[in-house]
Amino acid sequence: MPYALFDGDRQIGPGLPTEPEVWKHALRSGLISDVPVADEAGGQVLPAGYHVKEIREECCAPDPAWKLPREIS
Template sequence: MYALFDGNRQIGQPFPTEMEVWENAVKEGLVKDIPVADEAGDQVLPKGYRAEKT
């Protein structure tokens, strides 16, 4: 399972795939678009947020 975290606190529900975490982050307005693996660039999520395996 994967989830979105703000610091050390899990926010929202866990999802079976990391892609579903990103899709939910888009739906919730945290990001504008799902990141592409080969894109290099700025931080996608707001500062302190991260998606990771639970």
């Protein structure tokens, strides 16, 4: 599942395949000055209200009863 950056409940970054990619995007965008490291103890890295979370990609399966026309004019 992809991850994205959020401000409260609003998604403000693109959906990316991994959480580290979201952190790198936030770094390139200037939201943070350093990517957090798992073994370092630290405080809030993102601005208040911002967080990274897993998102669900919405995709729709085509209706199996739907048929393409033989010719499109």
